[in-house]
Amino acid sequence: MQGLVDQIQTAVTFIQQSWTGPAKVGMILGTGLGGLTEQIEIQAAIPYGEIPHFPISTAPSHAGRLVCGTLRGVPIVAMEGRFHYYEGYSLQQVTFPVRVMKALGADTLLVTNAAGGINPQLDLADVVVIEDHINLMPDNPLRGVNEDRLGPRWPDLCEPYSHKLIELARAAALELGIHLPKGVFVAVPGPNLETRAEYRMLKAFGADVVGMSTVPEVLVAIHSSMQVLGFSVVTDLCLPDHLEPVDIQKILANAAIGGQKLAKLIPRVIEQLA
Ligand code: HPA
Numbered sequence: 001m002q003g004l005v006d007q008i009q010t011a012v013t014f015i016q017q018s019w020t021g022p023a024k025v026g027m028i029l030g031t032g033l034g035g036l037t038e039q040i041e042i043q044a045a046i047p048y049g050e051i052p053h054f055p056i057s058t059a060p061s062h063a064g065r066l067v068c069g070t071l072r073g074v075p076i077v078a079m080e081g082r083f084h085y086y087e088g089y090s091l092q093q094v095t096f097p098v099r100v101m102k103a104l105g106a107d108t109l110l111v112t113n114a115a116g117g118i119n120p121q122l123d124l125a126d127v128v129v130i131e132d133h134i135n136l137m138p139d140n141p142l143r144g145v146n147e148d149r150l151g152p153r154w155p156d157l158c159e160p161y162s163h164k165l166i167e168l169a170r171a172a173a174l175e176l177g178i179h180l181p182k183g184v185f186v187a188v189p190g191p192n193l194e195t196r197a198e199y200r201m202l203k204a205f206g207a208d209v210v211g212m213s214t215v216p217e218v219l220v221a222i223h224s225s226m227q228v229l230g231f232s233v234v235t236d237l238c239l240p241d242h243l244e245p246v247d248i249q250k251i252l253a254n255a256a257i258g259g260q261k262l263a264k265l266i267p268r269v270i271e272q273l274a
Pocket of ligand 1: 114115116117188193194210211212235236238
C-alpha cells in the first residue's frame, strides 16, 4: 500500500487534471449546508468516488463531491458533504481530504457543521463562530507514527481557531446584521444523539454546541499548519429539562435557515482573504 504522502500526491495529481488551482481556501460544508456552492464559480466538480484514496460519503443530504473554483475571486476547493466517524471510516480517512486541500495550496480551512445547542441562550438556526473545542471522540487522526513531512509530532492547540479570522467573521456579521455569538464546540462520536445526563455533562464541561464532526478535520489542518475558521449552525436545542425527540426534517430545516446566513457571511469573509 502507498504511504500517506504518496496517496495525497496521487489524489492531487488526479484533481489537477481538471483543476490546477492553486487553492487559497479549503472549505468543508456540513449537513444541509451545501447551498453555499451555488455562489462558487465552478471550474471542476469531482464526485468523491472518482478521486483516488477518497472514501465515499454515505450520509443523507451529503452530495459528495469536491467543488473547485473561485468564490469572490478567491480560488477555493470545497467539500460538498463530509465523511463522519460514525459512518465507520477511520479518522485518517475522514481527514484525508484536508491533507489534499493543503497539498492543493490551501493555507486556510473553513469548516461548517450542524450542531446541537447546549448553551440555553442559543436559538434554533443561530450561527455560532467556533472559538475553541473539546474533543470527546475516541480516536485521533494523528495517532500512529508521525509523518514529519506533513507536520509536527505534537501540534500545539493554544489557538486552533484563528483569532484574526474570528474577528474578521464577527466584523462581517455585524455589517450584515447577522447575530454571531462565539462558542465552544464539543465533538462526540455519534451516531446516537445524547442523553439528558450527557447534555448536562457537556454543559458543565463548558461546551456551547455539540456535533459529530469537525474536530478531526481541524486537528489535521492544525498539524498541516493551516489557519482555521469554524461555524456551527444550531439545528436542535439540547435542553435537558425540555428535551424533545430529534426530527431529522426539523434539523435539516434549521440547517437550511442557518445555511442562508452562512451563504451571506462566508463570501464576505473569503473576499478578505485574497
Ligand atoms: N448532538 C450531537 N450532534 C448533533 C446534534 C446533537 O444534538 N445536533 C446536530 N448534530
